[in-house]
Amino acid sequence: MARAASRTKRGRARLRLVLLAIAVIALGLWKIHDARRPGPWQRVVATREGLIGELTASGLIIRADSMFVALPHRRALGRMVEVRYRERAVVVPVLDVGPWNIDDAYWENDARPASEQGRGFFRKPVNAAGIDLSDAVFATLGLPTNDVVEWRFVHRGYVARPRL
Known part of the structure; x- marks a missing residue:
């Protein structure tokens, strides 16, 4: 029982870490895209x-x-x-x-x-x-x-x- 709870906690922690990494990558890509957009005329x-x-x-x-x-x-x-x-x-x-x-x-x-x-x-x-x-x-x-x-x-x- 304790092992299953420990595995679940680790799985959730990994999921949070993966979601955080995806968010950081998406934000970085958005910043790059925004920087490459021409300014106003x-x-x-x-x-x-x-x-x-x-x-x-x-x-x-x-x-x-x-x-x-x-x-x-x-x-x-x-x-x-x-x-x-x-x-x-x-x-x-x-x-x-x-x-x-x-x-x-x-x-x-x-x-x-x-x-x-x-x-x-x-x-x-x-x-x-x-x-x-x-x-x-x-x-x-x-x-x-x-x-x-x-x-x-x-x-x-x-x-x-x-x-x-």
Whole structure:
């Protein structure tokens, strides 16, 4: 009788342990899935960064063929973004901080870029840009001049799907 009760307790303990392991694995898989989901789209004015030969905030010396963007907060550095303009789209890293501001993580709280309200860190903005595009990204997307683009954070290895 005592052996049977002991076996039952051990069986229940094993069952609890297995259920706990399944729950932990499911939670981990959900977190991975959630982290790989693209962020919400941001619709902002984009400008061409230019600055060939200059150094970005991440240490890159800008070349004419450098593919990157700049967002106005250091927390974005190193992350990947998908940028869309009309039917074209690219996925590139954030390698610089700007335009106009260095402390404006507008995407984190559903705000608009501070430059749209005429606020800049070093000087008053002359346009409402919320993202800077390297010359190569600007050309790849086919922007004729500063214009509104859509962008969002994506995971590394994400493949851009143009709008159909």
